[in-house]
Amino acid sequence: MNNPxxxxxxxxxxxxxxxxxxxxxxxxxLTIPRGELTALMGPSGSGKTSLLMIMGCLLRPTEGxxxxxxxxxxxxxxxxxxxxxxLAHIGFIYQSYNLFPALTxxxxxxxxxxxxxxxxxxxxxxxxxxxxxxxxxxxxHHRPGQLSGGQKQRVAIARALAGDPExxxxxxxxxxxDSRTGHAVMELLRELAHQQGRAVVVVTHDPRVGEMAxxxxxxxxxxxxxxxxxxxxH
Amino acid sequence: MTQPxxxxxxxxxxxxLLLAWRNLAHDRARFIVTMVGVTIAVVLxxxxxxxxxxxxxxxxxxxxxxxxDLWVAVKGLRNFExxxxxxxxxxxxxxxxxxVQRAEDLMVAFAPWHKPQGGYESVLVIGFDPNGxxxxxxxxxxxxxxxxxxxxxxxxxxxxxxxxxVSKIGDTAEIFNHRAKLVGLTHGIxxxxxxxxxxxxxxxxxxxxxxxxxxxxxVLVKLAPGAEPKAVQAEIKRRLPDVDVxxxxxxxxxxxxxxMFTTGAGxxxxxxxxxxxxxxxxxxxxVLYATTIDHLAExxxxxxxxxxxxxxxxxxxxxxxxxxxxGHVIGITLAMLIAxxxxxxxxxxxxxxxxxxxxxLVTYLMCGLAALVSVKKALSIDPAMVxxx
Numbered sequence: 315m316n317n318p319x320x321x322x323x324x325x326x327x328x329x330x331x332x333x334x335x336x337x338x339x340x341x342x343x344l345t346i347p348r349g350e351l352t353a354l355m356g357p358s359g360s361g362k363t364s365l366l367m368i369m370g371c372l373l374r375p376t377e378g379x380x381x382x383x384x385x386x387x388x389x390x391x392x393x394x395x396x397x398x399x400x401l402a403h404i405g406f407i408y409q410s411y412n413l414f415p416a417l418t419x420x421x422x423x424x425x426x427x428x429x430x431x432x433x434x435x436x437x438x439x440x441x442x443x444x445x446x447x448x449x450x451x452x453x454x455h456h457r458p459g460q461l462s463g464g465q466k467q468r469v470a471i472a473r474a475l476a477g478d479p480e481x482x483x484x485x486x487x488x489x490x491x492d493s494r495t496g497h498a499v500m501e502l503l504r505e506l507a508h509q510q511g512r513a514v515v516v517v518t519h520d521p522r523v524g525e526m527a528x529x530x531x532x533x534x535x536x537x538x539x540x541x542x543x544x545x546x547x548h
Numbered sequence: 549m550t551q552p553x554x555x556x557x558x559x560x561x562x563x564x565l566l567l568a569w570r571n572l573a574h575d576r577a578r579f580i581v582t583m584v585g586v587t588i589a590v591v592l593x594x595x596x597x598x599x600x601x602x603x604x605x606x607x608x609x610x611x612x613x614x615x616x617d618l619w620v621a622v623k624g625l626r627n628f629e630x631x632x633x634x635x636x637x638x639x640x641x642x643x644x645x646x647x648v649q650r651a652e653d654l655m656v657a658f659a660p661w662h663k664p665q666g667g668y669e670s671v672l673v674i675g676f677d678p679n680g681x682x683x684x685x686x687x688x689x690x691x692x693x694x695x696x697x698x699x700x701x702x703x704x705x706x707x708x709x710x711x712x713x714v715s716k717i718g719d720t721a722e723i724f725n726h727r728a729k730l731v732g733l734t735h736g737i738x739x740x741x742x743x744x745x746x747x748x749x750x751x752x753x754x755x756x757x758x759x760x761x762x763x764x765x766x767v768l769v770k771l772a773p774g775a776e777p778k779a780v781q782a783e784i785k786r787r788l789p790d791v792d793v794x795x796x797x798x799x800x801x802x803x804x805x806x807x808m809f810t811t812g813a814g815x816x817x818x819x820x821x822x823x824x825x826x827x828x829x830x831x832x833x834x835v836l837y838a839t840t841i842d843h844l845a846e847x848x849x850x851x852x853x854x855x856x857x858x859x860x861x862x863x864x865x866x867x868x869x870x871x872x873x874x875g876h877v878i879g880i881t882l883a884m885l886i887a888x889x890x891x892x893x894x895x896x897x898x899x900x901x902x903x904x905x906x907x908x909l910v911t912y913l914m915c916g917l918a919a920l921v922s923v924k925k926a927l928s929i930d931p932a933m934v935x936x937x
Binding site for chain 2: 366
């Protein structure tokens with residue numbers, strides 16, 4: 315696999331010790347390529363969200379090696395270094411959107427661009443383009459309370475795309491949406507992977523979402539139990 | 549609903565300020581509580597400090613408005629109002645000291661003012677030399693100083709007309725059973741002791757007080773040009789061992805310290821000001837903390853996005869700044885209106901521009917300290933909580 319986005323080698327996340335020890339992630343080996351939509355699947359407690367948080371530099375693994383975009387992140391990075399990596403390379407999408415109730419869609423995207431250090435002129439031009447790219451050109455000045463669930467998730471996707479990150483990580487991004495809207499959001503994420511060459515990983519327990527991914531990775535009890543390409547119509 | 553203004557604010561001032569403003573203003577009820585809290589604190593502090601300033605200027609008004617360089621009084625003096633008589637001959641002795649250009653007598657004595665319609669009030673008779681010019685009434689709004697040379701003539705302040713039972717020039721009353729005729733009015737000369745000042749010529753005042761003809765309470769000294777105050781002060785003390793000799797600033801400080809701190813009056817208003825500060829800080833701390841708690845998920849989202857802790861700090865700092873600026877502007881405006889209203893009352897409240905600036909720093913410090921409670925909470929957020937539903 316040429317220049318993968320994320321490489322995870324024998325990585326574990328362990329809580330507690332002795333008899334109370336829990337292996338939330340247990341010796342996982344996984345490589346996430348660019349240009350592909352990967353679905354991380356499994357029942358509750360299978361470790362898929364913990365693994366996503368390791369990929370997203372939100373959790374430090376207890377054991378193993380993790381490389382992101384060729385850089386070793388493993389167990390040695392401090393919180394500030396992890397925050398810088400997230401800011402530079404990763405966009406997050408959440409089940410409950412995690413938008414700011416007081417900010418409009420445009421302000422939300424501008425905030426993300428501000429954080430990434432974009433100058434005012436570039437950010438002014440870029441923010442409406444990102445919202446237009448997710449089909450929200452006519453909802454730019456609306457706050458979350460004035461948007462539907464699907465529109466909120468599109469704002470979250472536009473925010474995740476701010477600054478052009480190579481990696482997009484989604485935690486149940488369609489769980490709060492009806493099936494039609496969820497399908498549309500997954501189509502959008504597939505486009506981001508296929509047309510823009512990003513590595514997109516979504517955690518889901520919904521088989522329909524899994525079917526829309528290029529690859530389905532299944533977990534149980536912290537371990538990878540299957541890893542297969544989708545051969546369906548998508 | 550469109551929000552183009554917020555977009556422009558974000559463009560001009562940055563996302564941290566926009567988010568801070570929106571976080572506060574989003575919940576209007578809480579925002580109003582914040583503003584009311586800071587405003588109450590500012591008004592409380594401003595009015596109490598204004599009262600302190602007003603009291604202080606009231607206690608020293610006559611000293612500060614005098615043109616005397618030195619005040620000579622019987623040894624053991626504690627304040628302007630309560631004093632013992634000294635021999636009037638001291639004036640001649642003082643005049644003989646090298647460096648003294650002029651010396652005048654001043655009588656200060658409490659006396660009963662019998663109102664024309666019955667009843668009496670305590671007054672403080674100020675007997676001075678109307679021809680001298682070292683001391684006397686100021687802000688004269690009716691009558692001429694020369695009128696005080698007339699027999700039984702007195703000036704009072706127009707704020708005390710009702711209290712003293714007179715209403716116009718020409719009205720008469722009695723002091724120590726001796727006729728007093730109103731020939732002039734001042735405006736805004738207050739007495740800290742609640743006994744209004746009655747200005748009279750030294751000659752007339754002798755009739756109104758306990759002093760004998762050959763006694764005076766103070767000898768006021770005007771120095772000759774180039775004379776060294778400390779040297780003249782020391783020489784008067786050497787020649788008259790039973791007197792205290794004070795420069796004008798020394799006497800003003802002694803008098804204001806006596807009334808403000810020995811009596812507890814100043815301490816009371818300062819304690820009230822401190823309470824205002826404390827109450828304001830508690831209210832602001834509660835509101836900012838509640839606002840922070842309400843937006844913890846948003847702070848976590850920001851941290852998960854990779855926002856540095858300094859960005860979260862800036863948001864909370866801006867929230868404190870908005871509370872401080874908004875509350876201060878409203879509070880100081882109200883305090884100035886209250887001060888304006890006090891100009892015609894018996895208790896003067898003085899709110900100066902310098903005090904307004906100083907109070908802004910206090911308000912900002914108050915809001916900043918209140919925000920510290922929130923900072924600790926916001927900085928301890930684990931960004932991973934965004935995935936913990």
